[in-house]
Amino acid sequence: MSQPGFYFYCGDWLKDTRALDPYSRGLWIDTLCLLNEHGGKICWPLANLAQFLGIDEKSCHSFVTLLSRLNTANVTEDVTGNVTLESRRMI
Numbered sequence: 001m002s003q004p005g006f007y008f009y010c011g012d013w014l015k016d017t018r019a020l021d022p023y024s025r026g027l028w029i030d031t032l033c034l035l036n037e038h039g040g041k042i043c044w045p046l047a048n049l050a051q052f053l054g055i056d057e058k059s060c061h062s063f064v065t066l067l068s069r070l071n072t073a074n075v076t077e078d079v080t081g082n083v084t085l086e087s088r089r090m091i
Contacts, residue, residue, distance in 0.1 A: 006036045012089065019070050027053055027063050032087060040090030046081050
């Protein structure tokens with residue numbers, strides 16, 4: 001269910017994104033908006049996520065891997081190419 005908005009805590013944003021480069025921070029805020037529209041969790045094919053973010057699949061895979069490695073989001077990838085992203089702060 002879509003939410004009309006979400007709380008934006010500057011301290012959390014700074015803490016969660018300091019290790020991200022500016023490009024990845026931009027992708028992350030777009031991803032947060034997407035997650036907000038879906039209750040804090042999505043399970044999409046990587047190709048669809050890449051299309052939503054306006055990037056190629058290789059860049060999207062690198063971004064998703066970065067989110068997982070830095071523990072910015074809960075990330076699961078399955079063998080069929082689906083990526084599950086979950087914002088712990090929205091769940």
